[in-house]
Amino acid sequence: MSVQSFDESLLDDAEALQHADAALRGLAEAGARVRTEANASNDVAERLTQLGRPRALVAAGADARLLRAVLEPWCPVPFVAWPGPGLPGWVGALDLVVVLAPGGSDAETQSAVQEAVRRGSTLIVACPTQSPLAEMAEGRDTILVPSQTGDALAVAVVVLQLLHVLELGPEVNGESVAMALDDVASRCSPYADLASNPAKDLSLVLAEALPLVWGGSVLAARAGRRVAETLRRASGRAALAADADHLVPVIEGSPPRDLFADPWADPAATPLRPALFVLDDGSEQPVIRANRGRLLATAEKAQVHTRTISWTEGPEVARYAALQSMGTYVAIYLAVGLGKYLPAAT
Incomplete structure (x- = not known):
């Protein structure tokens, strides 16, 4: 070449x-997006206290690999990252499925959500509240994390914080992530x-x-x-x-x-x-x-x-x-x- x-x-x-400018401005605002997503999910953490420890945890969707990188060394239950369509055949009502779709969803993500609802799994789905995926996810065992910004990293940070509440992952401090992003933006302005x-x-x-x-x-x-x-x-x-x-x-x-x-x-x-x-x-x-x-x-x-x-x-x-x-x-x-x-x- x-x-x-x-x-x-x-x-x-x-x-x-x-x-x-658009790309640079988006980077400069990354810390603010983390704070926005964290503030929007404050009420969700209270609902999680009612959940017990699942048999296994499945992270589905395109951003499942980041969750795997953080959770695999720590998670006390079997953990699987499943970026493909649907869910593993063994997933059932005793398991927790986590789906990140901050910008909406694709066909693979939708199929994972549909399977989780059909099988009665506990489902945590991060997506815009006014979206087809949110409608598909509706159910007694579904917890919706309202995505505000479409930022995959910001939403992942919030979901990791929520999984720590469930004692399924390490403590993740959203403000420390936001401050690091602000610091990079200042140095690389x-x-x-x-x-x-x-x-x-x-x-x-x-x-x-x-x-x-x-x-x-x-x-x-x-x-x-x-x-x-x-x-x-x-x-x-x-x-x-x-x-x-x-x-x-x-x-x-x-x-x-x-x-x-x-x-x-x-x-x-x-x-x-x-x-x-x-x-x-x-x-x-x-x-x-x-x-x-x-x-x-x-x-x-x-x-x-x-x-x-x-x-x-x-x-x-x-x-x-x-x-x-x-x-x-x-x-x-x-x-x-x-x-x-x-x-x-x-």
């Missing part, structure tokens, strides 16, 4: 940034120039690279996959998030750096080399340290550029949210530098 021309001056250009903005600085690294993203913990790895998805959408380039065993051969197989390359050559004729981005959430288990060391040593040997994106403050879900948010800022600034948000020439 060849390099598309990247103009770093656009990162501090008010007119260029204006074309990315479009009004912060290139010299002081970490997201703009990281976008320069990606101007001539294909990102390889690695996170050591379960949540950091999940953030890495979301960041890679965002980079692909924003830039139209490849981006890979994977574990160390999959990234090492990619790094080892990268083309050698040409020390005699013409710095003034046409960027379109220059092949992209990988760059390794390590997402560090402060997790220091021995296996994580070993994998990180192996990746960094391999990258150094292959002369692959490496950068570490760190967020080690606050609870683990707040760190996850901050890493994902910062990666999204990087993707937007990369798109701005590539001219992706600029109007077509007339």
Whole structure:
């Protein structure tokens, strides 16, 4: 793949940034959305005190994987993340089904809700109150979490708080998540120039690279996959998030750096080399340290550029949210530098 021309001056250009205003504004308001969802669910927590411990917990829908990343190490009952249609055949009246659909629903989510109601399972569904999914979910054993913002992360934080009330998950502090998102928004604001903005600085690294993203913990790895998805959408380039065993051969197989390359050559004729981005959430288990060391040593040997994106403050879900948010800022600034948000020439 060849390099598309990247103009770093656009990162501090008010007119260029204006074309990315909607995306940047959405990131800046992420903390406020978490608070909005938390306030809207205050009454729901009181209803949960009437529920006993289920036989098993099933998280269904497209965002089930985030719940799995948080709950699997902690949940005291069998837990299954089920992103596909319907529900596992064994799910019944003794089980709890959780569905996240903050923006409405798709056919798979609807089928999971219908199956939960039909089988008499206890159902917690997070969706807009005035939506077809809310109507499908109506029943004696259904608890509706009223989604206000359409923000998947904000709704997931609220549902995780509710599951803690049921003693099915760890304590999740919504305000700490909101504060972390506010902090990222301040550090990565479009009004912060290139010299002081970490997201703009990281976008320069990606101007001539294909990102390889690695996170050591379960949540950091999940953030890495979301960041890679965002980079692909924003830039139209490849981006890979994977574990160390999959990234090492990619790094080892990268083309050698040409020390005699013409710095003034046409960027379109220059092949992209990988760059390794390590997402560090402060997790220091021995296996994580070993994998990180192996990746960094391999990258150094292959002369692959490496950068570490760190967020080690606050609870683990707040760190996850901050890493994902910062990666999204990087993707937007990369798109701005590539001219992706600029109007077509007339």
